[in-house]
Amino acid sequence: MSLLEIENVTLRFGGLVAVDNVSLNVNEGEVFALVGPNGAGKSTIFNLISRFYDPAEGRITFDGNDLLTRTSDQVPSFGIARTFQNIELFEQASVLQNLLVGRHRHRQTGMLSNIVFSPKAHREELRHRAAVEEVIDFLNLQAYRDKMIGGLPYGVRKVVELGRALASEPKLLLLDEPASGLSVEETQDMAFWIEDIQTQMGISVMMVEHDMGLVSAVSNRVMALSDGKELATGTAAEVQSHPAVIEAYLGTGEISKTGTSRA
Ligand SMILES: Nc1ncnc2c1ncn2[C@@H]1O[C@H](COP(=O)(O)OP(=O)(O)OP(=O)(O)O)[C@@H](O)[C@H]1O
Numbered sequence: 001m002s003l004l005e006i007e008n009v010t011l012r013f014g015g016l017v018a019v020d021n022v023s024l025n026v027n028e029g030e031v032f033a034l035v036g037p038n039g040a041g042k043s044t045i046f047n048l049i050s051r052f053y054d055p056a057e058g059r060i061t062f063d064g065n066d067l068l069t070r071t072s073d074q075v076p077s078f079g080i081a082r083t084f085q086n087i088e089l090f091e092q093a094s095v096l097q098n099l100l101v102g103r104h105r106h107r108q109t110g111m112l113s114n115i116v117f118s119p120k121a122h123r124e125e126l127r128h129r130a131a132v133e134e135v136i137d138f139l140n141l142q143a144y145r146d147k148m149i150g151g152l153p154y155g156v157r158k159v160v161e162l163g164r165a166l167a168s169e170p171k172l173l174l175l176d177e178p179a180s181g182l183s184v185e186e187t188q189d190m191a192f193w194i195e196d197i198q199t200q201m202g203i204s205v206m207m208v209e210h211d212m213g214l215v216s217a218v219s220n221r222v223m224a225l226s227d228g229k230e231l232a233t234g235t236a237a238e239v240q241s242h243p244a245v246i247e248a249y250l251g252t253g254e255i256s257k258t259g260t261s262r263a
Helices: 040-048 070-080 095-101 110-114 119-138 154-167 184-199 212-218 236-241 243-249
Strands: 001-013 016-027 029-037 057-062 081-082 170-178 204-208 223-226 227-235
Touching: 001 040, 001 204, 016 040, 016 057, 016 204, 016 227, 029 040, 029 212, 040 170, 040 184, 070 081, 081 095, 081 154, 081 204, 095 119, 095 154, 119 154, 154 170, 154 184, 154 236, 184 204, 184 212, 184 243, 223 243, 227 236, 227 243, 236 243
Parallel strands: 029 204, 029 223, 081 170, 170 204
Antiparallel strands: 001 016, 001 057, 223 227
């Protein structure tokens, strides 16, 4: 069943058509990747789903809800969580505190209840801590639980950002370049986690990624874009061998980083 549907969406920045009549859907339980050369419009599609931008034309629905009638603040409440190309965490807070921020959409007790720390607020806090501890175990973050983000290596921050998104218990996880800046080993770990997020947690994943090894290893379907337009959609192998995709990547060398397709 289709979870996210984007239909004939167009977005212009002045005279530049950043997303040109793009349609796609992400099914429940699927890992869907967007690939394409720099400036293809991949992040802009994430920003449209996150409601940072209004499309000039088209429709975006999630789980049967019209997302275009909602604000960016409301998007997480539907079960859409996201990581960013430039990691966005609270530098002066611990890993645990950052992960607890991910629980925001599930908080029910009001400010007064929290100030006096009522039994209800106490029970709720225990529930949030338990959910966050599960994420810490899942991502092997035990050693970093009480460390400040500011002092952590880049690769660990990237995992914490993934953890914060997971702590919100999303239906759809948007991963913006999950492998960028990671070592080969860290990228391998990221591939395992994405697989487990899909198979064990049942969360759908949509990712923007340049590393075709990771894309091939974890994606069920891939869409290639260039200059805002769809070039091809299919398995990673189908997309990589598509003439329009090869043409778009010619000279960039990016598409040559292939891996083993699982789709
Ligand atoms: N806020 C903006 N204002 C004007 N132009 C923008 C804006 N954001 C993106 N663009 C332009 O829209 C086009 C698509 O950009 P986008 O960031 O979506 O590409 P991308 O495929 O994510 O690229 P990359 O792989 O480099 O991140 C580019 O030409 C970019 O310069």
